[in-house]
Amino acid sequence: MTYSDIEFSVNNGVAVLALNRPESLNSFTAAMHGEVQEALAHAAQDTSIRALLLTGNGRGFCAGQDLNDRAVAPGEDLPDLGDSVEKYYNPLIRRLTTLEKPVICAVNGVAAGAGANIALACDIVIAARSASFIESFSRLGLIPDSGGTWILPRLVGMARAKGLAMLGPKVPAEQALAWGMIWQVVDDDALMSVATTLAEQMATQPTRGFALTKQAFAASAANTLDEQLELEKELMRAAGKTSDYREGVAAFLEKRTPRYIGE
Known part of the structure; x- marks a missing residue:
């Protein structure tokens, strides 16, 4: 399989899926969604794969939707965002949460908008100390998608979930850990080593x-x-x-x- 917007490899029973549009903080386009869907389908079907490690290349995990991919000329109708959610983001969250294998997410740098909720939908989330989580939807007049309105109240309670969604603060990794949003915080240079070791260990388990x-x-x-x-x-x-x-x-x-x- 050859990809341009992601990297996908399998070693020691672990599939590593790295979002690979670092120049745009790995924000999603329709093309990248297609590649991620294909890679996840392969991970689900390949019995030699017993754990999935999701991460992002460059200085951030994922900035959510690439707004340039939705740009319209003046006077044109705005795109149907519900259609985008139904076609791309909902299937992605369903795949991650129902994959019959553990999903580990290594969050490097910022995870914003859908990027934050995609990370939080994974089974085990390990964040670099410099990482942060931002529910940035409110800045565009939108609601949290990618399962955000379901996941956040269950992780942090309704009061904090509404504050995160409506105020859009940057939540540093250490605060995310204290609030129970993620599993572990590690030094930046240790992130992939720790996450890979954990994924390989889980790939040997039941x-x-x-x-x-x-x-x-x-x-x-x-x-x-x-x-x-x-x-x-x-x-x-x-x-x-x-x-x-x-x-x-x-x-x-x-x-x-x-x-x-x-x-």
């Missing part, structure tokens, strides 16, 4: 169990406690039938390191 865990958490927001307990029962039943569960038990009893195959 992949199917991770997929079922993601499914359980995704359902929890809408379920009652009783419904969630029932779901846990069914997902635990499925997990108990996997080869990795059998291997985990055997390794424990034999006092050795388990060799999981992700199934």
